Amino acid sequence: MKLTFSPASPFARKVRIAAIETGLIDKIELTPAAVAPAQPNEEYSKITPLKKLPVLILDNGEVLLDSYVIVEYLDELAGGGKLIPTSGAERWRVKSDHSLTQGMLDSMLLCRYEGMVRPEPLRWKGWSDDHWNRAWAGMARFESKPEVLAAPFNIAQIGLVCVLGYADFRFADCGWRKAFPKLDAFYQKMMERPSVKVSVPPPA
């Protein structure tokens, strides 16, 4: 299998961590891809009309998108229940928390594009502030849920690791560690896992 990949992408990082944790990383070739808003990439658009990474290209040529689906696929391929509880209330709690981290990453990425990619005269501060506030409110939600931070290792925690790592990477001055000490402790603990440590985005 091939995973379209950039070390800067928090979504690709999530899949990489999930692949390591499920023992499938050796079956996956990380294929570098570069995509950005307002930059056409016809070759890549043939792989996915959304022109986003990551996608997983299966050995039979089928293409799975997006990171939310890919990690579910890997979990099933590894026998199920490794990162996502297989049934019951906990399954839906973990999936919902995973969705929350997904939305936080979407908002943070929009802030990044708005603040650093969009030409300055076209920027809309109220809009990016709104998106930043969503990500921040998501962090506050997780800070108030110690049971989520202490649960058996799961995909929502991986998503949260990617949120916090992306905050360090692109919004280094945002002050999340001070504002959210439980998330800070959580991140430090997660960094003890080789999968998390090896996938920290390189300095920009």
Ligand SMILES: N[C@@H](CCC(=O)N[C@@H](CS)C(=O)NCC(=O)O)C(=O)O
């Ligand atoms: N929902 C997608 C989001 C993927 C995404 O936004 N990827 C970014 C890179 S981190 C991207 O491809 N951006 C290019 C663009 O939006 O033009 C997923 O979970 O995989």
